[in-house]
Amino acid sequence: MRRRAHAAALGVALMALGCGYREAVPAFREQDARFGRLAGAATAPSKERMCRSWSGAILARDAWASAHVSFPETNVQNACFTPVHHEGRDVRVAAPPRGCGYPAPAQRAPLLALAEELERLAARPTSHRLFPCTLPPDALSAAALHNARVLRSLAASTQSFPYAAVLLPGHGQIEQEGTALTDYLPGAACRPLREGDLDRLGAMPFRTALGADALRGDVAPLIIASGGAVHSHLVEAFAMLHLLACREHIAPERILVEPCAEHTHTNLRNGGRWLDALGGRAAYLLTDDGIQSEYFQDWNGFEALLGSVDQRSIRDWGYLLGSWRQASSGIRSGFWFTPYRFWAEPREGLGSVTCVDM
Numbered sequence: 001m002r003r004r005a006h007a008a009a010l011g012v013a014l015m016a017l018g019c020g021y022r023e024a025v026p027a028f029r030e031q032d033a034r035f036g037r038l039a040g041a042a043t044a045p046s047k048e049r050m051c052r053s054w055s056g057a058i059l060a061r062d063a064w065a066s067a068h069v070s071f072p073e074t075n076v077q078n079a080c081f082t083p084v085h086h087e088g089r090d091v092r093v094a095a096p097p098r099g100c101g102y103p104a105p106a107q108r109a110p111l112l113a114l115a116e117e118l119e120r121l122a123a124r125p126t127s128h129r130l131f132p133c134t135l136p137p138d139a140l141s142a143a144a145l146h147n148a149r150v151l152r153s154l155a156a157s158t159q160s161f162p163y164a165a166v167l168l169p170g171h172g173q174i175e176q177e178g179t180a181l182t183d184y185l186p187g188a189a190c191r192p193l194r195e196g197d198l199d200r201l202g203a204m205p206f207r208t209a210l211g212a213d214a215l216r217g218d219v220a221p222l223i224i225a226s227g228g229a230v231h232s233h234l235v236e237a238f239a240m241l242h243l244l245a246c247r248e249h250i251a252p253e254r255i256l257v258e259p260c261a262e263h264t265h266t267n268l269r270n271g272g273r274w275l276d277a278l279g280g281r282a283a284y285l286l287t288d289d290g291i292q293s294e295y296f297q298d299w300n301g302f303e304a305l306l307g308s309v310d311q312r313s314i315r316d317w318g319y320l321l322g323s324w325r326q327a328s329s330g331i332r333s334g335f336w337f338t339p340y341r342f343w344a345e346p347r348e349g350l351g352s353v354t355c356v357d358m
Contacts, residue, residue, distance in 0.1 A: 019294055019300065019301055020293075020294035020295065020296070020297025020298070020299060020300030020301075021297055021298065021299055021300075022297055022298050022325075022326050023069060023071075023298040023299065025071050025073065025074060026071070029074060032062050032064045032065075033062050033064040033065035033069075033070070033341065033342065034064045034069060034070060034071055035070070035071060035074060035075065035344060036070060036072070036075060036078060036079060036323070036341075036342055036343040036344025036345065036351075037342060037344050037345060038058070038061065038062055038065070038342050038345065038350060039061060039062035039064070039065075040061045040062065042061070044345075044349065044350045045057040045058070047353050047355070050319070050353065050355065051318065051319045051355035051358050052318055052319075052358075053318065054314055054318055054319045054320055054355075055314070058320075065320065065341065066310065066314075066320075067298075067308075067310045067320075068309065068310050068320065068321065068322065068323050068324055068341075069298045069299070069323075069325075070323035070324075070325055070343070071325065072323070072325055072336055072338075072343070073325070075344055076097045077097045077098065077099070077100075078343060078344040078351075079282070079336065079338070079343055079344070080096065080097060080100035080162075080163075080281040080282040080336075080338075081097070081282070081325070081327065081336050082094050082095075082096050082097070082100070082162035082163065082282075082327065082336070083327055083328075083329065084214070084217075084219055084284060084327055084328050084329070084334050085328070085329045085330050086210075086213070086328055086329070086330035086331045086334065087330050089209070089213050090213070090217070091213045091214050091216065091217030091219060092217055093162050093163075093217055093218060093219045094162070095162070096160075096161070096162035096163075100162065100281060100282075101160035101161065101162070102160065102161050102162075102163065102164040102220075102221070102279075102280055102281070103154060103155070103157070103160070103164070103221070103278075103279070103280075104160075104279075107278075107279040108155040109155075110279055111151045111152075111154055111155040111278065111279070112151070112152065112155050114151055114277060114278075115148040115149075115151040115152045115155070116148075118130075118144040118145070118147050118148040118151070119144070119145065119148045121140070121141075121144040122140075122141045122142075122144040122145035122148065123141075125137040125140040125141050125144070128140075128144075129273070129357065130258075130273060130274060130277060131143065131144070131259070131260055132260050132270065132273075133228060133259070133260035133262075135259060135260070138185065139185055139235065139238075139259065142185040142186045142187050142188075143185075143186055143237075143238075143257050143259055145186070145187065146186035146187055146241075146252070146257060147256050147257060149252075149253055150222060150252075150253055150254070150255065150256045151256075151278075153251075153253035153254070154221055154222060154278075157221060159218075159221065161218060161219065161220050161221050162218075162219060162220070163219055163220040163280075163282055163283055163284040163336075164220060164221075164275055164278055164279075164280025164281065164282065164283055165220050165221070165222050165223065165224045165256070165271075165274070165275060165278065165280060165283045165284070166211050166214045166215065166219060166220045166222070166223045166224070166283065166284045166286050167223075167224045167226065167267070167268075167271040167275070167283040167284065167285045167286065167337060168207055168208065168210075168211045168223050168224065168225050168226065168240060168286055168287075169207070169226050169227060169261070169264060169267040169271075169285075169287055169292065170204055170207075170225065170226060170227020170236025170237060170239070170240055170261070170267070171201075171202040171203040171204050171207065171227070171236065172202070172227060172229075172230045172231040172232065172234070172236050173200075173202050173231050173232075174231045174232055175200040175202075175232075176200055176201060176202070176231065176232045176234040176239075177232035177233060177234065178232075179193070179194065179197045179200050179201065179234060179239075180192065180193050180194050180197055181193070181197070181201070181234060181238070181239040181242050182232065182233050182234045183233070184234075184235075184238050184239065184241075184242050185238060186238060186241055186252075186257055190242065190245070190246035191242070191246075201239060201243070203287075203288050203290065203292075204236065204239060204240055204243060205243055205247070206288050207240070207286070207287060207288055208225075208240050208243040208244045208247070208248060209248060210286055210287075210288065210331075210333075211223045211225075211240075211244065211248075211286055212244055212248035212249075212250050214284060214286060214334075215250055215254060219284050220283070220284055221254065222254045222255065222256055223240075223244065223250070223254065223255050223256065224256050224258055224271050224274050224275070224283065225237045225240035225241055225244070225255055225256070225257050225258065226258040226261045226267045226270055226271045227239075227240065227258075227259070227261050227267065228259050228260050228261055228262055229259075230262050230263075235259045236259075236261075237257040237258050237259040237261075238257060238259060240255075241255050241257055256274065258270050258271060258274055263312075264292065264295060264309060265309045265312045265313050265316070265321065268285075268309060268313075268321050268322070268324075268337070269313070269317070269321055269356050270356075271283065271285075271337075272321060272322055272337070272338075272339030272354065272356040273339070273356045273357055275337075275338075275339055276339055276354055276356060276357055277357075281338060281340070281343075282336055282337060282338045283337045283338075284327065284334060284335070284336070284337070285324055285334070285335040285336075285337040286333060286334050286335075287333045288333055289331055289332055289333045290333075292333075293331075293332050293333035294332075295308075295309065296309070296324060296326075296333075296335055297326065297332075298325070309321065317355070317358070319355035319358070320341055320355070321339060321341075321355075321356060322337065322338050322339040322340060322341050322354065322356070323337070323338050323340075323341055323343060324336060324337040324338070339354040339355075339356045340352060340353065340354050341354075
């Protein structure tokens with residue numbers, strides 16, 4: 001009884017901490033990180049200096065760059081910001097700003113080149129920048145070969161979308177050990193789920209349903225399913241691939257797997273790394289209307305514990321991941337996300353610099 005009461009109290013405390021809010025757009029537009037710029041007139045620091053010493057190279061010049069908070073709706077052209085409306089399972093998305101549709105014709109050749117690179121990796125699995133973790137060789141080969149098929153399908157598509165991808169974080173818990181999907185690999189046939197498996201998979205069935213709805217609403221051409229084997233031997237990205245393909249009937253060629261993330265901030269870093277590799281500008285970051293969606297808001301109670309995504313990223317890697325901002329209506333859990341913190345700067349300069357590929 002005492003343990004149950006303690007767990008309930010902890011849950012209440014976490015919910016209180018998790019309450020987040022969306023900043024109102026400031027009355028005045030400034031040349032600073034809130035609006036995708038780097039404040040000051042001095043020459044921008046090099047990528048190496050910026051990414052290895054964010055506090056020294058950036059924060060002394062622009063204090064707003066200590067957080068991801070941005071207002072892309074004030075400059076939709078440079079941000080490639082597009083609102084998305086959810087009503088039940090119906091999703092509607094506005095047309096993308098001029099020049100923001102993805103993929104553009106020029107991006108198709110790099111997609112094919114990356115597919116070839118992944119096919120070589122599948123044939124000879126080894127460490128790779130897009131798989132920043134240790135995976136068993138069969139799992140790495142299966143993931144690389146599957147993602148190569150996704151890229152080839154994307155390169156062959158003639159349709160254009162407002163976002164380059166839907167970024168879908170997984171949800172791990174120890175109860176997932178022993179489910180029917182524990183050892184599932186990309187490319188395998190669909191498996192019947194056992195009684196209780198959906199409950200043990202936590203938030204992933206709900207999140208994958210939202211992601212499927214977003215694809216059916218033409219928000220993006222593909223989903224990046226992100227999550228590793230953190231709390232059990234189940235790889236969250238592989239489990240979401242199964243749920244999307246076998247339960248939501250999404251073509252596997254529209255589901256890219258990212259099986260290395262261990263926490264929410266690594267979901268964003270690794271997903272942003274794939275987005276950059278795809279040549280995309282912005283992803284639609286999508287979760288459920290629970291504590292994670294509050295964690296993604298502009299500000300939340302975790303700031304007081306030095307536990308926000310921004311604080312953890314700077315502490316763990318020395319740099320900020322990028323910018324994100326709620327783009328959804330009807331739900332609170334859909335966000336514009338870009339790995340380019342200074343997204344409004346010229347793209348031939350600082351506007352296309354990201355640290356997630358470090």
